[in-house]
Each structure stands twice: as structure tokens, then as C-alpha cells.
Amino acid sequence: MPLLPDLSQACLPPTQPSAVRASNPGATLIDAFLSASAAGIIELLSPNAPGWGGTLLVGLLHSIEIALGATCLGLLIGTCGAYGKLYGGPVVRDLLVVYTTIVRAVPELVLILLLYYAGTDLINQALTAMGYQRVDISGLAAGIAVLGFVQGAYSTEVIRGAILAIPQGQIEAARAYGMSPGLLLRRITLPAMLPFAIPGLANLWLIATKDTALLAVVGFYELALATRQAAGVTKAYFTFFFAAGVLYLLLSLFSNLLIGRVEAWSRRGMPSLKEAR
Amino acid sequence: MANEAAIINVVARTSLWLQPHRIVLILIALGLVLSAAFFMRWDWLPQYYEMGLIGIWRSLWILAVTCILGFLLAVPLGLAQATGSFWFAAPAKVFCTVIRGTPLLIQLWLLYYGLGSLFPQYPWIRGSWMWPYLRQAWPYGVLALTLSFAGYEGEVMRGAFAGVPKGQLEAARAFGMSRWKAFRRIWLPQAIYRALPTLTGETVLQLKSTPLVATISVIDIFAVSSKVRQDTYLTYEPLLLLALIYMTITGILVFAFGRIEARIPNKIG
Numbered sequence: 001m002p003l004l005p006d007l008s009q010a011c012l013p014p015t016q017p018s019a020v021r022a023s024n025p026g027a028t029l030i031d032a033f034l035s036a037s038a039a040g041i042i043e044l045l046s047p048n049a050p051g052w053g054g055t056l057l058v059g060l061l062h063s064i065e066i067a068l069g070a071t072c073l074g075l076l077i078g079t080c081g082a083y084g085k086l087y088g089g090p091v092v093r094d095l096l097v098v099y100t101t102i103v104r105a106v107p108e109l110v111l112i113l114l115l116y117y118a119g120t121d122l123i124n125q126a127l128t129a130m131g132y133q134r135v136d137i138s139g140l141a142a143g144i145a146v147l148g149f150v151q152g153a154y155s156t157e158v159i160r161g162a163i164l165a166i167p168q169g170q171i172e173a174a175r176a177y178g179m180s181p182g183l184l185l186r187r188i189t190l191p192a193m194l195p196f197a198i199p200g201l202a203n204l205w206l207i208a209t210k211d212t213a214l215l216a217v218v219g220f221y222e223l224a225l226a227t228r229q230a231a232g233v234t235k236a237y238f239t240f241f242f243a244a245g246v247l248y249l250l251l252s253l254f255s256n257l258l259i260g261r262v263e264a265w266s267r268r269g270m271p272s273l274k275e276a277r
Numbered sequence: 278m279a280n281e282a283a284i285i286n287v288v289a290r291t292s293l294w295l296q297p298h299r300i301v302l303i304l305i306a307l308g309l310v311l312s313a314a315f316f317m318r319w320d321w322l323p324q325y326y327e328m329g330l331i332g333i334w335r336s337l338w339i340l341a342v343t344c345i346l347g348f349l350l351a352v353p354l355g356l357a358q359a360t361g362s363f364w365f366a367a368p369a370k371v372f373c374t375v376i377r378g379t380p381l382l383i384q385l386w387l388l389y390y391g392l393g394s395l396f397p398q399y400p401w402i403r404g405s406w407m408w409p410y411l412r413q414a415w416p417y418g419v420l421a422l423t424l425s426f427a428g429y430e431g432e433v434m435r436g437a438f439a440g441v442p443k444g445q446l447e448a449a450r451a452f453g454m455s456r457w458k459a460f461r462r463i464w465l466p467q468a469i470y471r472a473l474p475t476l477t478g479e480t481v482l483q484l485k486s487t488p489l490v491a492t493i494s495v496i497d498i499f500a501v502s503s504k505v506r507q508d509t510y511l512t513y514e515p516l517l518l519l520a521l522i523y524m525t526i527t528g529i530l531v532f533a534f535g536r537i538e539a540r541i542p543n544k545i546g
Contacts, residue, residue, distance in 0.1 A: 091298050105527040106520045107485035109499065114516045121512075206378075213380035217492060224382055231390065238391030245379045245387060252378035 041239050044230075052230035052240065059226030060247050062140070063212040066222060069144035071208050074151025075201070079190075081156030082163055096156065103153035109214050115146045116218050139220040143212070151208055158200035162193035194266040202259040209251055223247060313517065321509050325501065332498035333522065336487050339497065343419055344483055347426025348476075352465070354427060355434025369431065376428025381486055384425060389417040389493040418490035426483050433475045437468040470541050477534040481527055498522060 045053045081100070084092045103111065119142065124134045166189065174188045216224035223244055231240040357369040376384070396402050396411055410416050441464055449459035488499035502515040509515075 090296065091302070094299060094302055102520075102524065105481070105524045107488050107499075107523055109488045110516060110520050110523060114513075114520060117512045117516070210380040213382040214489075216382065224380065224386075227383070228386070235394070237394045238387070241383055241387035241391045245375075245383050248380055248383060249375060249378040253374075 040236075044234055044236055044239055045243055052234065055226045055230055056223065056240075056243060056247065059221065059223035060251070062220075062226075063209065063222040063224075064251070065140060066143045066147060066212045066215065066220070067205070067208040069140075070147035070151050070212075071205050073144060073148025074155045074204065074208070075159075077148065077152025078155025078159045081152060082159035083185075085156065085160050086163060100153045100156050103150055108150055108211055109217060111150055112146050112214055112218055115149060116142055119145060139215075143215045143220045143222070147208060147211055147215070150211070151204055154204050154207075155201060158204065159193065159197055162197035162200070163189060165196040166192045195263070195270060198259070198263045198266050202255075202263070205259070206252055206255060209255065210248065213248075317514050317517075318509075318511060319514060321505060321511070321514075325505050328501050328504075329498065332496060332501035333526075335495070336484075336497040336499075337526070339415075339419060339422065339487050339490065339495075340480075340484050343422035343426055343487075344480055346419075346423045347483075348430055350423065350427035351430035351434045354431030355436075355438050355468070358431070358435040359438035373428045373431050373435075376425055377432065381421065381425050382489055382492065385418065385421040385489055385493060388421050389414060393417065414493045414495050415490070418493060418495050422483065422486060422490070425486065426479065429482070430472075430476070430479055433472050433479065434468060437472040438464065440471050441467045473534070473538055473541065477531060477538070480530055480534070484523070484526060484530065 044051055045056075081096050085096050088096070120137050123137065127134060170188055170192055171184065174184045179187065212222050213224040215222055216228065219225070227240050227244040231237045234240070354369045354373065357365040358373070361369070393411070402408060402411070445463055445467065446459060449463045450456075454462065487497060491497055491500035491503065494500075499519065502519040505515040506512065
């Protein structure tokens with residue numbers, strides 16, 4: 001079990017040799033922190049070899065990959081789930097209710113552990129049963145699968161609500177034109193539900209980017225784990241976790257910008273949000 | 278007569294809910310639970326259940342303290358964003374954005390490992406009365422979870438404060454209430470009524486965030502299950518039980534908040 005090693009001894013020793021020991025009791029934390037390490041921080045965070053900036057950026061890239069994959073998988077599961085909940089038979093509906101309820105009631109951290117172990121176990125057992133060798137599942141694929149499964153439960157609810165918000169007449173009109181269910185989905189339901197679903201799905205994307213940090217606990221290499229390694233080696237815990245926070249924040253703010261554009265695009269032809277209120 | 282009608286009503290609703298396919302599904306679920314009970318190993322339970330109870334208690338305690346403190350912090354945050362001048366609104370807005378834009382795990386590690394590694398360098402901190410607390414892990418966990426709850430709930434409270442109709446406040450002023458009294462009697466209660474449905478969701482989200490404190494060596498129920506897994510080399514049993522425990526707590530929370538919500542007049546605004 002790769003639960004993080006207990007660093008409490010490492011980080012709070014009774015006597016820590018320090019470069020920035022402030023002799024006068026009046027000096028504030030911030031003062032000493034800034035004066036001692038302004039040059040040091042830049043060196044630590046530089047993207048080239050002695051610095052750890054490159055490691056962080058690679059971690060960020062992995063985080064974004066996992067978040068993108070998980071959101072796409074979640075959207076797929078969510079669309080199928082929403083259709084199942086709305087139009088499926090009684091058994092499918094009940095099973096989907098069980099799925100969304102359980103996934104939304106259990107902490108992501110527990111689900112990630114459970115799905116990761118259960119998933120790799122099942123795949124390997126199936127492979128050995130069919131006479132193949134056991135495989136090591138790549139962290140990226142496992143992370144995407146696990147987070148996608150979790151995201152699927154949330155996006156099922158979001159998309160179900162959005163489909164219900166489409167004026168019923170539009171769907172009836174499409175049926176009256178003789179559209180097949182596939183064409184109806186592609187031409188009417190998906191585009192018409194998008195403006196209602198975008199705010200919820202955008203929220204889910206932001207949650208996905210932040211949930212990738214949880215994968216550090218099971219040992220996937222992404223931004224949080226990269227930061228931990230860098231901080232552990234250099235002992236500059238504050239600098240690196242602060243830098244990681246800034247990276248995550250920039251990712252969120254940049255996503256918000258894009259989401260605003262996408263929302264405006266999906267609402268084209270509709271009254272703007274300000275007028276609607 | 279009324280009693281009979283009520284009983285018939287309940288029976289009718291139960292029979293509507295208990296359709297044949299549901300009976301089959303329930304039987305399958307029962308079969309799964311029973312096979313898990315019989316074919317999996319549970320012999321470690323007597324040895325660890327006391328530790329588990331302490332862990333559950335600690336998780337619930339952290340949940341309650343951080344939710345209450347976080348809410349107390351969220352009220353001024355929401356108020357500052359809803360009505361404050363720029364100099365109050367901007368810092369509150371920045372705080373909420375930063376908290377909501379970064380993962381809780383990073384905030385937790387920044388506080389515990391980051392601040393925790395800076396503190397010991399200062400003799401005046403090590404000499405102060407706070408030092409015995411600052412050497413432990415739980416204050417950092419409580420602080421991080423409180424700030425996180427305040428950040429998310431502050432945004433909700435902003436909407437709730439802004440959503441109370443102006444007329445209500447004007448009427449309160451016309452009755453001669455002071456600003457503080459109008460806030461206490463009119464504005465705050467109505468804002469809380471509005472925020473209550475989201476408060477349920479936020480509290481459940483907060484419950485689901487509490488296992489993160491196990492990564493900074495606070496022994497909550499998640500850490501207990503990790504210890505069981507390390508000691509016994511079992512993978513699934515402790516995790517499944519852990520999931521069941523969290524689901525039970527979530528269920529109780531949702532039920533309790535539902536009862537509170539049902540007591541609140543639903544025609545507002």
C-alpha cells in the first residue's frame with residue numbers, strides 16, 4: 001500500500017538546521033522567507049536540470065491528460081447513463097440509480113483505491129484465465145478509467161437534467177419528421193441540451209482537474225506527486241507546494257476563460273444570459 | 278377510518294415500489310452481501326473494531342468542527358461579496374477563487390509540510406504556547422478543511438444574500454430595525470433558508486474530503502482501514518467496509534438535513 005510515508009518526523013524535527021534561522025524574534029515569517037530565498041526559489045523552479053520546474057511541468061501535463069481523458073470517458077458514460085435513466089427499461093433504470101447513488105456517496109479517494117485494485121485484479125485474472133501473461137496496467141490508463149467512472153456518475157445526473165430541460169415539442173417534431181433515434185440524438189438532443197448542460201459539465205471539468213491530485217495517493221505520476229518528490233528531495237516544501245497551487249490555479253482560470261467562450265457558442269441564437277435573467 | 282386509509286395508502290405505495298424486477302434485484306444484492314460475508318475474511322474485525330470506532334468518531338468530529346467553523350467564516354465572505362465595497366469584496370472574491378481553484382490535497386500539504394517546515398526555524402514560535410499544537414498534524418487538517426469549506430460555501434452565501442428580495446430589507450428598515458437587527462432577524466435567516474439545500478450537498482462533499490487528512494498522519498477511519506490493509510495484507514475487505522461506513526454516514530446526513538429542510542417554510546421571496 002503506497003500510503004504516503006509519514007513525513008511528520010522529517011518536517012518537524014525538534015532542532016532543524018536551517019539556512020534562514022532568524023535570530024531576532026521580531027522578524028516575521030514572510031520577511032525571512034522572502035529575503036533568504038528569492039534567488040534560491042528561482043533556481044529551484046528553473047526548468048533546467050538543477051531546478052525542478054521541468055518535473056512540475058511534466059506532472060502538470062500528465063494531470064491535464066488524465067483530466068481530459070477522464071472527462072471524455074465521463075461524458076460518454078454520462079450520455080449513455082442519462083439515456084438509460086430516461087428511456088431505459090425498469091432494470092436498467094434501477095441499476096443506474098444504484099450506480100450514481102453509490103459513486104456520489106463514497107469519497108473519491110476510497111473509490112480510486114477500490115476501483116484501481118479491483119480493476120487491475122479483474123483484468124489480470126481474465127488474462128490468466130484466457131492463457132495470457134499478466135500485464136502491468138499503465139498509470140495513465142488506470143487513472144483515466146477510474147476517474148472517468150467517477151465522473152460518469154456525476155455527468156449522468158447533469159446530462160439527464162439537461163435533456164429534461166429541452167422543450168418536449170422539439171423532440172416530438174423530430175420524431176414526426178421520421179428521424180431515427182441516432183439522428184435524433186445527433187441533430188436535436190445533444191445540441192439542444194448543450195446550453196443547459198455546459199455549466200454543470202464545466203464544473204465537472206474543474207473537479208476532474210482537481211481530482212487528479214488524489215491519484216498521487218495511489219502513486220500515479222502527476223503534478224501533486226511530482227511536487228511531492230521535488231519537495232522531498234530539496235526540502236523546500238513551501239516553495240514547491242505553493243508553485244503547484246499556482247499551476248493548478250492557472251489551469252482553473254484558463255479553463256474558466258475557455259468555458260466562457262464555449263458557453264457563449266453553445267447558446268448562439270438564444271437570448272444572452274443577462275437578458276434571460 | 279383515517280388511520281385505515283393511511284395504512285392502505287402506505288401499502289399501495291409499497292406495492293407500487295416493490296415491482297417484481299426490484300424483488301429480483303434486491304435478492305441479487307442480498308446474495309452478493311451474504312457471499313461477501315461468508316467467503317471473504319472478516320476475522321480481523323474483533324481486533325480492530327475499537328480502533329475503527331475511534332476513527333469514525335474522529336472523522337465525524339473533524340467534519341462537524343470544520344463545517345461549523347467554515348460556515349461562520351463563509352457568512353462574512355458571502356456578505357462582503359454581495360454588498361461590500363470593492364476593498365471588502367475583492368479580497369473575499371480572491372480567497373474564494375484561490376480555494377476553489379486549487380485541489381484540497383495541495384492546500385493541505387502546503388499548510389502541513391510547507392508551513393510546518395517553516396515554523397520550527399523561529400525560536401519565538403517554538404517558545405510560544407501554540408507550539409505543542411503546531412507540532413501535531415490535526416490543527417493543519419482542521420485549518421485546511423475549514424478554509425476549503427469557507428471558500429465553497431462563501432460563494433453559495435454570496436448568492437443567498439444577493440437573492441433575498443430588497444423589499445424585505447426595506448420593510449425591516451421601515452419598521453425601525455437597526456442595520457444589525459435587520460441583518461440578524463431578516464437577512465441572515467432568509468439567506469440560510471436559501472442556502473440550506475446546497476448546504477446538504479456541501480456537507481456531504483466535506484465528509485468525502487475528510488479522508489484526505491489521513492495523508493498527513495491524522496488517524497481517521499480511512500487511516501484505520503489503511504492500517505488494517507497493511508497489517509493483514511487484505512485488499513478488498515477493509516475498503517468495502519470503509520465504503521459502506523461512508524455511505525451510511527452520507528445517508529444519515531442527507532436524512533437529517535432533509536428533516537431540517539422540511540421544517541422551513543418553503544414559500545420565500
